[in-house]
Amino acid sequence: MKAIEIQGLNRSYEVKGKPDHIALKDVNLTIPQGEVHSLLGPNGAGKTTLCRILSTVLLPTSGSVRVMGHDVAKEHHRVKKCLGVVFGGDRGLYNQLTARQNLNFWASMYELGRAQRRRRVTELLDRVGLAQRADEAVQGFSRGMKQRLHLARGLVSSPAVLILDEPTVGMDPVAARDFRDLVRELRADGHTVLMTTHDMPEAAELSDRVSFIDNGELALTESPDVIGNIVSSQERIDVRGMTDTLRRRAAHIPGVSSVTETEPGLTRIEAEFGEAVRDVLMLVIEAGITDITRSRPSLEEVYLHLIGRRGMTVAQ
Incomplete structure (x- = not known):
């Protein structure tokens, strides 16, 4: 089964007094089960919009999007059961609660029984390196620690597909290395991972394939090894x-x-x-x-060749 299947996806926004803003234009992408896939592009290119549609937060304007065979527009409840999402920042965390309490809350949302919930939360806290800080309030956590807690939250339901939006932002080098090890473990266990990142070495190291997106359109999808040969x-x-x-x-x-x-x-x-x-x-x-x-050309050099040097420029 295909983990993610996107056909003819378009997403636009109404802008008062102006033509509609096109966030995604005729996107076609298929990701098989067990693949780690990185989505690369400058700010405003459409990466987060695509992730939000996959996670049922936004609806497509047109086109078809399926996760594990389920249509995101018509079967959003089924999509949510097989999907874990990590958007980062403070969104989705309750700062007054401890890390353990946060995960217990999210585990209850997935209707895990009390004993199963306790085991799962303990396992995840250990897996992301927060076991020693599990009973401290999240408001005292560093940005990197919060990001690790987000990762644990995204794994609560043991999802078949995991979406990671800039997952290592704010992590120190040791935490980022541990995260990469975790992604490899998830792939080995058969999980599918879609990751947006600006970290080119990370994408090259972890990804089976990468997709370049610019101005809402996919420019190229290939393995990191093959891309350099295509460009040069x-x-x-x-x-x-x-x-x-x-x-x-x-x-x-x-x-x-x-x-x-x-x-x-x-x-x-x-x-x-x-x-x-x-x-x-x-x-x-x-x-x-x-x-x-x-x-041969690095992934970063290929990115600059295809997208240009406008990573800090927000697309119009």
Whole structure:
């Protein structure tokens, strides 16, 4: 079964005195069960709107959206039973209550029995690293601790699908590492995870596939490994210790597009796959240089190539 199936999704908002604002335009996306899928895009691109529709908070203007086979518009009660949502911030937390009391409340909303509720809450508090702070009021928690509590809340019902909206915002490096381990555990257990993030290394590390969204439209959906090949037909070769003469010789090799000294002593050569890369490597190795690194475009570089450098600019 497909965990998430989106066909022809459109979402628009009425704006007084202006044309309707198009938040999502003809979005088509299928996510199989057990996949970790990251949604990447600048502010205002439509990521959160898409998550809100999946979680039945918003209705589509048109199109079809299904979660575990259930239509979000017609079967929202069934969707909610198989879905966990983590939006972050202070929303959904009761600051005057303890972490344990918060989770007990949400567990009761899913109609878990008292004994089952107690076991589940204890298990989750331990899993997200809050067992030692379980009986303290949430109002004294740091932002990262609240985010961990949000994660626990999203897992209360053992959902088949988990939506995480910027899940590691506010987490310290140790907590973020533990979160990534948790996502891997969830995938191993067969859960499907849809995650919005601005953390490119995190998305590349965790995701089976990523989707780029911009101005409400999906620009590309692929695995992190494949995306770099789609965008670039070249390979980067970083060489430490090249002389000016050697750089000039490298620049004249057919298929080499650029030779740049990126920092003192470090040269980056961009060359077409195949013979050009081979000829560059032969040139460098024959010169007695062994400090060589080969790489392809990172997920962040692909993002900038497709979306542009407007991450802090809110889409109109």
